[in-house]
Amino acid sequence: MTATILLVDDHSVVREGYRSVLQKQPGLRVIAEAGDGAEAYRLFKSEAPDLVIMDLSMPGIGGVEAVRRIRQWDKAAKILVFTMHENAGFAVQAIRAGARGYVTKTSPPETLVRAVMDVLAGKIAISPDIDHELALSRISGESSAADVLTPREFEVLRLLLAENTTDEIAETLHVSPKTVANLHSLIKDKLGVGSDIELVRLALRQGILTQPDLGDA
Amino acid sequence: MTATILLVDDHSVVREGYRSVLQKQPGLRVIAEAGDGAEAYRLFKSEAPDLVIMDLSMPGIGGVEAVRRIRQWDKAAKILVFTMHENAGFAVQAIRAGARGYVTKTSPPETLVRAVMDVLAGKIAISPDIDHELALSRISGESSAADVLTPREFEVLRLLLAENTTDEIAETLHVSPKTVANLHSLIKDKLGVGSDIELVRLALRQGILTQPDLGDA
DNA sequence: ATCAGCGCCGGGAAAATTTCACGACGTTGC
DNA sequence: GCAACGTCGTGAAATTTTCCCGGCGCTGAT
Incomplete structure (x- = not known):
């Protein structure tokens, strides 16, 4: 049975x-390919593959969201995330969304194959470098944003990174600009950063701010 | 002659x-592979390939720097940049560094093959999406940082994005913090951004700030 | 040679923002 | 009931940002 x-x-x-690497492996057969999250979801429903190998950064709905949707459709879906992000934050997000494995693209082909086999066997597969990252982030605990922030604070953070001015955020949130400024200050305090620039970079590292470069002008 | x-x-x-795609093409032969810029430079010198296909985001010295060094070694080197960045800023940097082509990874395999052939034939190959980006950025001219900023301003910008406080930058530059603050303000003005957050995002888009996520904690 | 233009450096003062301390309200959990 | 906490807001001090200014040195044109 393949x-x-x-x-x-x-x-x-x-x-x-991927295909080239996987083809060399007996017992595996690539039956479909998708170029974005929406297509992945559609193909999963129609093809019902035993395993999905998914990239994270994609146009439209990203990989994490695609994982979430697929798992919502089939709670037993086996999804292995294979991405360039050597970053504990992304791994945590992906696993929480329902991925059964997380392997970085820097890994040698054997690691990918091994992870595929493990996930198919029902195991959870995390590549060694991410394991290490995860351990590190536990030790020298960088505040990990999403935990230490209250829901409201987190929302303000997202808006700060996306929207622009304090006043705009105040309006979309129906609170006084003063409150937003207070939250902004509190967030920087909780996250241990001194400037907005550090704040953005922290968000980048932790995957709160996802866009790498889309939307030039 | 291959x-x-x-x-x-x-x-x-x-x-x-890449290899899989290129193998199908008669007249092409992959003779070496490198995993970072330094190795690429070393291998170029020892193997003297007719063409280099180069990614941009790599550990250690990045792709742009690798292009620069190789071209310094061999002014006639043919280098085709093949990257995920669908961003005019990166393309401009790469071409200025000496690349003879720029193709994004979203392009279909035929486009890559076509670009390889063009560059080998001595032509310049830019993938259509980047051509379009380039045209757009010319029209709705986003200030393109590196141009409108004077050398000194640009340096302060780099330091702002990397280093932290105004005072630290003042010291490394041997000027008064006041001057740095003034420059900081002037930079935002010239670039047409209102906040530091926008500033970082602009820098991200334009490839001034390169690191995607390395160095989590 | 003179002068205009510009990059660069910083002072001063007004304006805006950030920060801190504080109070109020509702919820939750012991 | 009450302590703990998240949320929202005020006010005032501290700091930063911004704007306007003058000075210096260089370059290029007249």
């Missing part, structure tokens, strides 16, 4: 790479 | 993809 696989990555040349 | 190629990308599975 296991069927759905490949999800927005770079076709990269999918070619 | 053309020899050096592949540079820090993700081995991705290199697998």
Whole structure:
């Protein structure tokens, strides 16, 4: 019995790479490919693959959201995240969303194959570098944003990173600009950063702010 | 006569993809692979390939710097940049550094092959999406940082994004904190942004600030 | 040679923002 | 009931940002 696989990555040349690696492995068969989250969801429903290999950064709905939706449709779906982000924050997000594995693209092909086998066998597969990252972040506990912030604070943080001025946020939140400024200050305090610049970079590292570069002008 | 190629990308599975695509093309032969800029430079010198296919985001010295060094070593080197960044800023940097082509990873395999052929034939190859980006950025001219800023301003900008406080920058630059604050304000003015957060995001888009996520904690 | 223009450096003062201390209200949990 | 906490807001002090200014040195044009 060969296991069927759905490949999800927005770079076709990269999918070619996955396929090439997986083909060499007996017992695996790639039956479909998707280039974004929405297509992945659609194909999962129609093809019902045994395993999904999913990239994180994709146009439209991102990988994490795609994982969430697929798991919502099939609570037993086996999804292995395969991404460039060597970052504990992303891994935590992905696992929380329902991924059964997280492997970085810097890993050698064997690691990917091994992870595929593990996930198919029902195990959880995390690549060693991320394991290490995770351990580190536990030790030298960088405040990890999403935990130490209250829901309201977190929302203000997201808006600060996306929207612009304090006043705009105050309006969309129906509170006084003063409150937003207070929260802004409190957030920086809780996160242990001194400037907005550090704040953005922290958010970047932790995957709160996702966009790498889309939307130039 | 078959053309020899050096592949540079820090993700081995991705290199697998390139190879797979290029192998199908008669007249092309991949003779070496590198996982970072330094290795690429070393291999270029020892293997003297006809063409280099280079990723941009890599550990250690990045792709742009690698392009620069290789071109310094061999002014006639043919380098094709193949990256995920669908961003005019990166393309401009790469071309200025000496790349002869710029293709995004979202492009279909044919586009890559076509670009490889064009560059080998001595032409400049830019993928259509970037051409479009370039045109757009010319029209709705986003201030493009590096141009409108004087050298000194640009340096302060870099330090703001990397270093932290105004005072630290003042010291490393041997000027008064006041001057740094003034420059900081002037930079935001010239770039047309209202807050530091926008400033960081602009820098991100334009590739002034490169690190995507390395160095979590 | 003179002068205008510009990059660079910083002072001063007004304006805006950040920060801190504090109070109020509702919820939750012991 | 009450302590603990999240949320919202005020006010006033502290700090930063911003704007306007003058001075210096260089370059290029007249």
